[in-house]
Amino acid sequence: MRIDEKILKYSISKDFRLFDVLKKMDLEKSKSLIVIENSGVFIGLISIGDIQRAIIKNLPLDIKVGEVLRNNIIIGSDADPFQLLKDKMLNLRIEMMPIVDKNNLLSDILLWDEIFDHNISLEEFDSDIPVVIMAGGLGSRLRPLTNIIPKPLLPIGENSIIDVIIEKFRKFGVYNFYVSTNYKSELIKFHFENKGCDFSIDIVKEDFPLGTAGSLELMKDKLTGTFFLTNCDIIISTDYTEILKYHRENNNVITIVASVKEIKIPYGIVESGKNGELLRLKEKPELLFMINTGMYVIEPIVFESINKNEYLDMTTLIENVKNKSLKVGVFPVSDKSWSDIGEWNEYLKIINKIN
Numbered sequence: 201m202r203i204d205e206k207i208l209k210y211s212i213s214k215d216f217r218l219f220d221v222l223k224k225m226d227l228e229k230s231k232s233l234i235v236i237e238n239s240g241v242f243i244g245l246i247s248i249g250d251i252q253r254a255i256i257k258n259l260p261l262d263i264k265v266g267e268v269l270r271n272n273i274i275i276g277s278d279a280d281p282f283q284l285l286k287d288k289m290l291n292l293r294i295e296m297m298p299i300v301d302k303n304n305l306l307s308d309i310l311l312w313d314e315i316f317d318h319n320i321s322l323e324e325f326d327s328d329i330p331v332v333i334m335a336g337g338l339g340s341r342l343r344p345l346t347n348i349i350p351k352p353l354l355p356i357g358e359n360s361i362i363d364v365i366i367e368k369f370r371k372f373g374v375y376n377f378y379v380s381t382n383y384k385s386e387l388i389k390f391h392f393e394n395k396g397c398d399f400s401i402d403i404v405k406e407d408f409p410l411g412t413a414g415s416l417e418l419m420k421d422k423l424t425g426t427f428f429l430t431n432c433d434i435i436i437s438t439d440y441t442e443i444l445k446y447h448r449e450n451n452n453v454i455t456i457v458a459s460v461k462e463i464k465i466p467y468g469i470v471e472s473g474k475n476g477e478l479l480r481l482k483e484k485p486e487l488l489f490m491i492n493t494g495m496y497v498i499e500p501i502v503f504e505s506i507n508k509n510e511y512l513d514m515t516t517l518i519e520n521v522k523n524k525s526l527k528v529g530v531f532p533v534s535d536k537s538w539s540d541i542g543e544w545n546e547y548l549k550i551i552n553k554i555n
Contacts, residue, residue: 210311213236213265215265216265217263217264218254221246222261222460222532226533231295231439240306241304242298243266244273245270245273251268252531274292274294278308279302330428331377331378331430332428333362333365352433361541362391365430365435372441378401378402378404380415381406411513412431413516416429424500426444427497427498429496430495434495434540452528454496454518454526455530460490462487467484469483493540
């Protein structure tokens with residue numbers, strides 16, 4: 201059977217690892233993929249939510265897709281009228297619907313973005329949620345540039361780093377931003393005063409360095425509900441709606457956005473036991489890690505763990521929250537969805553990509 205380009209683009213085999221699924225989702229800019237046999241027989245569908253649930257269950261990211269597939273997948277028949285399928289997608293807010301024939305062969309894939317006007321949102325984002333951008337650091341890794349220009353104002357194309365971060369959130373309708381500053385605060389304030397912003401921005405200045413979490417105390421009276429927190433040297437390209445949905449559905453106090461990173465060891469790994477006895481030998485293993493990107497979703501209850509005028513980093517705050525038996529969750533994004541532009545190599549990659 202000949203499989204068309206669209207099906208090839210959005211389909212995988214059941215032998216894909218979850219890590220490979222994340223990479224393909226990132227490549228195709230899709231939150232779901234169809235699982236088929238080589239012959240084109242439909243097996244199932246996997247979504248970013250399925251991967252999140254697998255991580256919650258502490259399943260390894262090298263587990264195969266076939267082991268985590270759900271049974272409750274909504275599919276359509278190639279005998280169904282198109283309007284019926286369209287109505288079903290709209291009513292149930294289905295991003296991707298597999299269409300199968302009488303032999304259960306995948307014949308088509310209906311995509312929300314191809315069927316509905318862009319003004320019709322798949323899921324509404326809570327645009328009242330504020331975003332806190334931590335922009336008080338010295339930018340030591342980007343010296344000597346940051347001796348003159350604060351890191352948040354370093355250029356990326358025609359914009360600055362902080363402008364790109366804000367624009368990512370603006371696409372979801374976010375209006376309220378807070379920027380925590382210290383080093384060269386006056387330049388950041390001047391930037392926004394002369395920019396002509398179509399959003400609300402509040403520049404908050406530390407009198408002395410308080411750390412990522414410690415400086416939140418300065419905004420305690422303003423952050424009375426759920427809020428996003430992001431460092432000013434990272435860019436996350438993913439669906440922020442999904443992050444917020446995951447955070448709320450799991451009743452998290454803090455959700456850490458983590459990048460799934462693969463590190464390939466170019467050597468054979470030897471593990472030995474008592475008296476040097478060989479236990480196992482693994483040739484050039486691939487190790488998978490979850491890396492803290494520096495973006496979080498946070499509930500205001502964390503302010504009970506933050507003291508006024510006291511230095512506090514995010515790692516310590518997260519540990520304090522965990523010690524109070526409050527829930528901290530992890531939302532995974534693929535490695536390519538995260539750019540750490542606070543160091544030279546990554547910053548230059550972003551510049552070269554734009555130019």
